[in-house]
Amino acid sequence: MAPRNPAQPSPTPGQPTGGLRDAVIVGGNRVPFARAGGKYSRSSNQELFTAALEGLVARFGLQGERIGEVVGGAVLKHSRDFNLVRESVLGSSLSPQTPAYDLQQACATGLEAVVTIANKIRLGQVESGIAGGTDTVSDAPIAVSEGLRRALLEASHAKSAGARVKAFTKVRPKDLAPLTPSTDEPRTGLSMGEHQAITTARWGITREAQDALALASHQHLAAAWDSGFFDDLVTPHRGLVRDQNLRADTSLEKLGGLKPVFGTRLETAPTMTAGNSTPLTDGASAVLLASREWAAQRNLPVLARVVDAETAAVDYVHGHEGLLMAPAHAVPRLLARQGLGLEDFDFYEIHEAFASTVLTTLAAWEDDEYCRTELGLDGALGSIDRERLNVNGSSVAAGHPFAATGGRIVATAAKLVAARAAQTGRPARALISVCAAGGLGVAAVVESAGGVEPTATTTTTSTETEA
Amino acid sequence: MTAPAGTRVEILAEVPALGRSFARGAAGSAVDAARRTLPGAPGGLALPEVAYRVEHVATDLPDVAARLAAYRRVVGEPPPTGPVDHLPAGFLHVLGFPVATALMVRGDFPLPLVGLVHLANAVTLTRPVALGETLRVTAWAENLRPHRRGVQVDLVTEVATSGETAYRGVSTYLAKGFTLPDDVTAAASSGTDDRRETFVAPVPTARWRLDAGTGRAYGAVSGDRNPIHTSALGAKAFGFRRAIAHGMYTAARALAEVGPARGDAYDWSVEFATPVLLPGTVDVAITRGPAGFDYVGWDARHGRPHLTGTVTPRA
Numbered sequence: 146m147a148p149r150n151p152a153q154p155s156p157t158p159g160q161p162t163g164g165l166r167d168a169v170i171v172g173g174n175r176v177p178f179a180r181a182g183g184k185y186s187r188s189s190n191q192e193l194f195t196a197a198l199e200g201l202v203a204r205f206g207l208q209g210e211r212i213g214e215v216v217g218g219a220v221l222k223h224s225r226d227f228n229l230v231r232e233s234v235l236g237s238s239l240s241p242q243t244p245a246y247d248l249q250q251a252c253a254t255g256l257e258a259v260v261t262i263a264n265k266i267r268l269g270q271v272e273s274g275i276a277g278g279t280d281t282v283s284d285a286p287i288a289v290s291e292g293l294r295r296a297l298l299e300a301s302h303a304k305s306a307g308a309r310v311k312a313f314t315k316v317r318p319k320d321l322a323p324l325t326p327s328t329d330e331p332r333t334g335l336s337m338g339e340h341q342a343i344t345t346a347r348w349g350i351t352r353e354a355q356d357a358l359a360l361a362s363h364q365h366l367a368a369a370w371d372s373g374f375f376d377d378l379v380t381p382h383r384g385l386v387r388d389q390n391l392r393a394d395t396s397l398e399k400l401g402g403l404k405p406v407f408g409t410r411l412e413t414a415p416t417m418t419a420g421n422s423t424p425l426t427d428g429a430s431a432v433l434l435a436s437r438e439w440a441a442q443r444n445l446p447v448l449a450r451v452v453d454a455e456t457a458a459v460d461y462v463h464g465h466e467g468l469l470m471a472p473a474h475a476v477p478r479l480l481a482r483q484g485l486g487l488e489d490f491d492f493y494e495i496h497e498a499f500a501s502t503v504l505t506t507l508a509a510w511e512d513d514e515y516c517r518t519e520l521g522l523d524g525a526l527g528s529i530d531r532e533r534l535n536v537n538g539s540s541v542a543a544g545h546p547f548a549a550t551g552g553r554i555v556a557t558a559a560k561l562v563a564a565r566a567a568q569t570g571r572p573a574r575a576l577i578s579v580c581a582a583g584g585l586g587v588a589a590v591v592e593s594a595g596g597v598e599p600t601a602t603t604t605t606t607s608t609e610t611e612a
Numbered sequence: 613m614t615a616p617a618g619t620r621v622e623i624l625a626e627v628p629a630l631g632r633s634f635a636r637g638a639a640g641s642a643v644d645a646a647r648r649t650l651p652g653a654p655g656g657l658a659l660p661e662v663a664y665r666v667e668h669v670a671t672d673l674p675d676v677a678a679r680l681a682a683y684r685r686v687v688g689e690p691p692p693t694g695p696v697d698h699l700p701a702g703f704l705h706v707l708g709f710p711v712a713t714a715l716m717v718r719g720d721f722p723l724p725l726v727g728l729v730h731l732a733n734a735v736t737l738t739r740p741v742a743l744g745e746t747l748r749v750t751a752w753a754e755n756l757r758p759h760r761r762g763v764q765v766d767l768v769t770e771v772a773t774s775g776e777t778a779y780r781g782v783s784t785y786l787a788k789g790f791t792l793p794d795d796v797t798a799a800a801s802s803g804t805d806d807r808r809e810t811f812v813a814p815v816p817t818a819r820w821r822l823d824a825g826t827g828r829a830y831g832a833v834s835g836d837r838n839p840i841h842t843s844a845l846g847a848k849a850f851g852f853r854r855a856i857a858h859g860m861y862t863a864a865r866a867l868a869e870v871g872p873a874r875g876d877a878y879d880w881s882v883e884f885a886t887p888v889l890l891p892g893t894v895d896v897a898i899t900r901g902p903a904g905f906d907y908v909g910w911d912a913r914h915g916r917p918h919l920t921g922t923v924t925p926r927a
Contacts, residue, residue: 332869333817333819335817343816411813411815425622461873464897
């Protein structure tokens, strides 16, 4: 059936960049990502995020600095961590006068934090900001069952000892089993992997294509580590110096030998394995953003500017659209507003929730029918040069500590465009997209903004693309 | 009321207790069961031409509100979002069920309560019923007809508020092994049920993991504590390997998961194919069609459907 509201690429409401100053990315820092139950099995979200912050402070000399705002979050969060980011700031060597707040948008938390900080900088509300995120599966909160929770609440509200005792008489033995967090979608009861398996089948993505993408992710990440790309983006933590999930020596044979783990109950043959999916991971990341003036005053580098961003959500509950397909919707809207084509990028950073998430997104953009009916476009959005995709690896190899992924990707993309611009003498541009639970997805454009072409604006870039 | 012509309305002072009906039904079932060996006997099988009615069923009582809240938790209905608390259609079914059950345990009801199989259910909610309204509940039996495995009958329950019918539920039950006196040939020639052979699982949109206590939980909020739902031993006595989920629990859960798009007034139907053993996992597809929502629940391991149905908003 036809969608009720075909997503029309929004016409540009005025000049989005008109009158606004740039928000620039100074740099990033993260801890190496650890496999669940690995090196960080005794580390809390707060410890990991504080470590990411401290690395950033050390790298850019921010000791005692009052930052405009620190924004971040965690997806798996204990209720005691209500002010996780502020508490992390207080535990860091930043000025205790640095304000902070928690933000949470599932796996898009980190990228949304970057967008929100960039917007405040562009509006002139803050001069600097740190965006990031942290997650640990190893130290995830464990909740009590609904039956025990109700009894505990009732007992705490009880006015007499007798009433308190009575509250507990309703507790049944099965109520004593703890509840651990799961990646199941609350409205469907299907895990994220099961949802993606359905999307994968719908788009006919093969096992071979997924394994090839997974292999490329490991090879690219390994090469980036070997070349020293992460030397100024990662600070070792608890004895871990590289991403623990990285398998530099993996091969198509090894990946091809793994048994499918998702989609095994579907009518179609399952294709998604532990090898072409992201593992559960622990880690944290942080990105320093600023106005050009603030960075210049402190003699800090400027890698890139945040050009624009778009968040989309899809109707996945009754299967109209795939759970992780929102970036497919966000990107064309973002491109339309910026007057850009899908081919106008030097780098594409598409978060690998699963290898097939990237492949279904690319397949969707190449599908004429889909782009017309679902995205409201005139035809297929287009193809990308796969040589420019996740050139330094992505989540399948690095791991995906949910809220920390956005910061990892933004820092990587900023460094990539800065290096490319320095190399070619022309501005370089990256497209970033991150899918998230709840049918959410965030896309962003970052563009080199260093010494090369400080006056590079949307106007000049759109002229170039029209040429 | 749209009961068959000639139906006499008998007023009950209050909603009959389900427990008493079940006890009576269990005792009467043995007598009924003996009758099935006499197809074509003089008089044959005929339905009592009686409707039971309870004139004033109050819903402004704290225990109804508490039961509604518990019902919602069990089947996954969201809490009310506005100042008026509309009763889910499944809850109206639960409120009317004891009246229909009382009718089924009358001495002159021809089929045994014990062993009846719930085949299908069709509900029309023409306008919303709010918590606090006084309900007039009427129930009768109609449309006794052959089924390839016995005899089926419709139990109709109507709920009216302010004298106007708001809800009509038709529950179709099968009594296995019974035969209608004048329909022997029709019963034999009604064809085979090839649904199992032709079932192709759709793409799931949801998955239900039902724990062993699901039957006890729905039993507590519906009052239907039939042992086949609440205990493995009870289920074994009726030939099931484990306890089975209430069919209406699964249908109510599908109705809840259609979400706010169903509107305030809707048609809600279900056909039950095979029982859901507890604990168990049901793969589910709830999809939007041109007129409303279709849903299917199935056993993905064995490729067997459990239930199919529709939820159609009323314009």
